[in-house]
Amino acid sequence: MSEYTELKAQIAKLQEQAEEARRAELEAVLADIRRKIVEYGLTAQDLGLSVVRRGRPPKKEPLPPIYQDPKSGSTWSGRGKPPKWIAGKNRERFLISQAHS
Structure with missing residues (x-):
């Protein structure tokens, strides 16, 4: 096997390991974030997240008569x-x- 092929195999293996580590840490991180949101009473707006509204768009004000x-x-x-x-x-x-x- 060439050195290049070996390095590509190592990269793939490391990427798998990194993804597994991310998944393992993600649950703890999300639990901590959820706890802090509740503890401090934070809203999506406080966090700089946009709120997606579903349904009808708000009514526009009527235009002035011409x-x-x-x-x-x-x-x-x-x-x-x-x-x-x-x-x-x-x-x-x-x-x-x-x-x-």
Whole structure:
């Protein structure tokens, strides 16, 4: 067997030994971490870990209105499907005065 092949075999054996040592130490390390989390009342945020939230994303605040129907007073933010009172018409005449600035 060549020296290179022997060294590769030794590396593989050492990697196995290192992984076994890691697994053996991991349980003790995790137990110690869990004990300290409970002892000090630490949260994921305290540890700098991001909390993954499942389910629906939080609702976004509605956008401010840009257009207003002078007849009914109805407003529209300019996003999504346009309401019937503005659809197909020149939108400039429905602009709310603050939107000009």
